[in-house]
Amino acid sequence: MLTLKQIHENKEEVIARLLTKNFDAKEFVEKVIDLDGERKSLQGKLDAMLAEQNALSKEIGIMFKQGKAGDAETAKQRVSSLKEESKQLSQHMVEVEKELADTLVKIPNLPHPSVPHGKTADDNVEVRAGGSVPSLHKNAKPHWELAKDFDIIDFELGVKITGSGFPVYKGKGAKLQRALINFFLEENIAAGYREFMPPLMVNEDSAYGTGQLPDKDGQMYHAVADNFYLIPTAEVPVTNIFRDVILNASDFPIKLTAYTPCFRREAGSYGKDVRGLNRLHQFDKVEIVQVQHPDKSYQSLDEMVAHVEGILKKLELPYRIVRLCGGDMSFTSALTYDFEVYSAAQEKWLEVSSVSNFESFQANRLKLRYREEGEKRNLLAHTLNGSSLALPRILAALLENYQDESGINIPKVLQPFCGFERI
Structure with missing residues (x-):
């Protein structure tokens, strides 16, 4: 399986070399790049949500100690909402990762530059x-x-x-x-x-x-x-x-x-x-x-x-x-x-x-x-x-x-x- 680094850094070369195997990789390569971009975006959102959850969880205890029960309840509702959103994003990310893996395994190995062109x-x-x-x-x-x-x-x-x-x-x-x-x-x-x-x-x-x-x-x-x-x-x-x-x-x-x-x-x-x-x-x-x-x-x-x-x-x-x-x-x-x-x-x-x-x-x-x-x-x-x-x-x-x-x-x-x- 080609690595994501190979595809990202050498997109045009990957497409060109696979033509030697009579394989048109353009659609596959572009799909891999798009899916990997979506995966990274989802991961960024999940990381941000987790950071917000952790920060709010620490503040809730402090709010209760300071007698700010209303603010604490609002923060708890936000944490609950973030957990639900994170769950949905995680499920979506699993689907994207699976589609990315399924696409990657359909791309052949790159032929060495010495491989001659031909069909049979x-x-x-x-x-x-x-x-x-x-x-x-x-x-x-x-x-x-x-x-x-x-x-x-x-x-x-x-x-x-x-x-x-x-x-x-x-x-x-x-x-x-x-x-x-x-x-x-x-x-x-x-x-x-x-x-x-x-x-x-x-x-x-x-x-x-x-x-x-x-x-x-x-x-x-x-x-x-x-x-x-x-x-x-x-x-x-x-x-x-x-x-x-x-x-x-x-x-x-x-x-x-x-x-x-x-x-x-x-x-x-x-x-x-x-x-x-x-x-x-x-x-x-x-x-x-x-x-x-x-x-x-x-x-x-x-x-x-x-x-x-x-x-x-x-x-x-x-x-x-x-x-x-x-x-x-x-x-x-x-x-x-x-x-x-x-x-x-x-x-x-x-x-x-x-x-x-x-x-x-x-x-x-x-x-x-x-x-x-x-x-x-x-x-x-x-x-x-x-x-x-x-x-x-x-x-x-x-x-x-x-x-x-x-x-x-x-x-x-x-x-x-x-x-x-x-x-």
């Missing part, structure tokens, strides 16, 4: 690429056919048990999935991230804190009876560890990693682009999260991008890194890099990771602050996160790119984790 993924800018696209044999198959041939992933069984988008991993498929999770975690831990195992459901405050609510309400599974939400990513519970926390500047950087199943409704998804593992309602993902000093958050973003790139190099998958344009960015992000791996059998690029800097946007919602040594004023920290990595499309690319005419080879770096060299 076609307008994203490639930063760099690595690896080489394999040359497959003439009878090469997409991963959903390989999964069936070798009985390692059962999509139809998942439909029977739950529904479309809930695959069942079997035998070496399950073991390879587990190997990827362990490999990703060990890589992250070696890079200085501390492992956490968070809950898979969060409350409304947590979903609000990282920006899923109200923006992504319809995309999350909602356990209505308890008002819990199944997590769309480990980013949500892990970042909320720091909700309502005041850190010291010396605590930075804070680096965390977590493996979780993730749940996304992905309403309206259908067609050839969602076949097999390409788009699921339940999937496994290993996440990295950083809480960092504002002066160093973009250095951390570069380090996180390099870290994810290093993992893809070890898997020997062809990849490319793209800087997202404004129209393809999330509501909460200031700058995002996407990683895509090339799926040789499908002949297409598959997104496998997003690494983002949210600057102070999440921290403001979370009330996540820090204090510089010797300073009394608390400041907003910066938060970052990235997939390191999302498993479904990584697994799809591995199955397709490493296939030969009689089976599927396992990347050397994964063999110690899964215990076999080939399917």
